[in-house]
Amino acid sequence: MDIFLQIVISGLTVGAMYAAGTIALSLLWSSMGMLNLANGAFIAIGGYAAYWCMTVLHASWIFALPVAAVAGLISGYLFYHLLVRWMYRQADFQINIIIATVAVAALIENGILNTAGPEAVRQPFQVAGGLPIAGVILPYQTLVTIAIVLALLIIILWVLTRTRLGLMIRAVSQQKEAAQLMGINVSQAFGGAMMLAATIAAVSGVLVTANTQLFPGVGFDATLKALVICIIAGLGNIRASIFMAVALGLFEMTVQYVFGQRYGFPAMLALIILVLIIKPAGLFGKETVTRV
Amino acid sequence: MSATALKLTTVEAGYDRLRVLKGISLSVPDGKTVGIVGPNGHGKSTLLRVISGLVPLWSGQIFLSGVAIHNLPAHQRVALGLVQIPQGDMVFADMSVEENLRLGAILAPDEDEIANRLELVFNMFPRLLERREQVARTLSGGERRMLGIGRGLMTSGQILLIDEPSLGLAPKLIDQVYEALHDLRRITPTLIVVEENPERLQEIADYVYVIDDGEFVWNGTPASLRENADLLRTYLGA
Numbered sequence: 001m002d003i004f005l006q007i008v009i010s011g012l013t014v015g016a017m018y019a020a021g022t023i024a025l026s027l028l029w030s031s032m033g034m035l036n037l038a039n040g041a042f043i044a045i046g047g048y049a050a051y052w053c054m055t056v057l058h059a060s061w062i063f064a065l066p067v068a069a070v071a072g073l074i075s076g077y078l079f080y081h082l083l084v085r086w087m088y089r090q091a092d093f094q095i096n097i098i099i100a101t102v103a104v105a106a107l108i109e110n111g112i113l114n115t116a117g118p119e120a121v122r123q124p125f126q127v128a129g130g131l132p133i134a135g136v137i138l139p140y141q142t143l144v145t146i147a148i149v150l151a152l153l154i155i156i157l158w159v160l161t162r163t164r165l166g167l168m169i170r171a172v173s174q175q176k177e178a179a180q181l182m183g184i185n186v187s188q189a190f191g192g193a194m195m196l197a198a199t200i201a202a203v204s205g206v207l208v209t210a211n212t213q214l215f216p217g218v219g220f221d222a223t224l225k226a227l228v229i230c231i232i233a234g235l236g237n238i239r240a241s242i243f244m245a246v247a248l249g250l251f252e253m254t255v256q257y258v259f260g261q262r263y264g265f266p267a268m269l270a271l272i273i274l275v276l277i278i279k280p281a282g283l284f285g286k287e288t289v290t291r292v
Numbered sequence: 293m294s295a296t297a298l299k300l301t302t303v304e305a306g307y308d309r310l311r312v313l314k315g316i317s318l319s320v321p322d323g324k325t326v327g328i329v330g331p332n333g334h335g336k337s338t339l340l341r342v343i344s345g346l347v348p349l350w351s352g353q354i355f356l357s358g359v360a361i362h363n364l365p366a367h368q369r370v371a372l373g374l375v376q377i378p379q380g381d382m383v384f385a386d387m388s389v390e391e392n393l394r395l396g397a398i399l400a401p402d403e404d405e406i407a408n409r410l411e412l413v414f415n416m417f418p419r420l421l422e423r424r425e426q427v428a429r430t431l432s433g434g435e436r437r438m439l440g441i442g443r444g445l446m447t448s449g450q451i452l453l454i455d456e457p458s459l460g461l462a463p464k465l466i467d468q469v470y471e472a473l474h475d476l477r478r479i480t481p482t483l484i485v486v487e488e489n490p491e492r493l494q495e496i497a498d499y500v501y502v503i504d505d506g507e508f509v510w511n512g513t514p515a516s517l518r519e520n521a522d523l524l525r526t527y528l529g530a
Contacts, residue, residue, distance in 0.1 A: 164398065167391065168398065171387075171395050174384045174386055175383070175385075177378065178382040179395070180344075181344060181375065181377075182399075183367045183371055184367055185367045
């Protein structure tokens, strides 16, 4: 029973973190048809922003998340206006942007490497202690992580369904031309989606690094896993990706417990290959996702 | 003669290297409805897309109430009151009827204005009021067309471009759509309506242009078009 609870708790924690990384990817895919492989760079930016805030500025942990969020927002803005907005009208955007985002990811990672150094450090955003339930200790860190991800999800869904920007993003993602004919500035909607996604990634970066370690390439693994989850769930389906993130978190933790630490990620990759062979559009995906 | 709402001078445009519009000139007076008819694939939709800014212009000029708009992006033309109701089912399929309508008023200044326009649309299309919360993809073809027209009305544009409002609808539904267009004329009198079949257009248009292979080959009143049997046979297969 203890072990079962442990697996569930750690599964939910990693699942929650995966969910945050996944919605960032899914949002950009569904609105722009953009596979953002620089997502990991925003995760690292968030992690380092929180680290900088707490170790260099000696600010309270309360400020770590807002600082990371602002860092993500600004990075997303710059990323959109320096790169994406010049590319999205091109015919081969969907392919070209993948290559471009890999390049940006490498640039940012190397930038961090040259300024912060290659050492893995401990993310100071930590909450000590835990809550004993049913024979196991439920760390506050876990509770905080899950609470923050839930808050993030609620904020995202609120933005998408209740705000003018959200309405614009959804309109553009469903019918780009009709959206333009209503007077929507597609570039503005894309820029908004980009900033939103980068902010989510940066905040999730604080959580990911707090539960592991902080180093320049920290976002790579998280992005790869988010990509796996997105593809299994069906690219662009935000609700299904949240569900899949939690399910795969539990799956990974179970495999890790039963077969050992090193088998978790390979098992996930094996699962994705299986899904792609059986259901190429993902478990909840639509068959037609080609966008122009 | 009243002022000119929309004016095109020798507009050329196309896709890649294919020239679709071969020098179109058109003048739409304020408060008048202009019909454009012609066979499929001869540039009717392209013409509306060029006017709206979805397809770039190769040469020529477009003026909206005397202001050159051919260099403006599509969304800015909407802000100036030039609105297209696109062909077929270009509604936002995964959104509710009300969200679709609200998107039409995305440039509206405030909630009061949006509420006023919603009331106007719901008065014209009581069916949309009944289906207010329903997701657009679950509407019937006729209802979706009504939603498209209602959404265009929500923009409160000065001039509406309507692309084949009868396309793919059963005759009874076409009657309903044209009834709605007649109502629409009372609110937004300046229209450009494109159709493949001139029959329905004649009820609503003040003036008709016949397009063939990217050029206007004839223009005149609906009455004179009816009398012109040769023209109807040659270009419109009637």
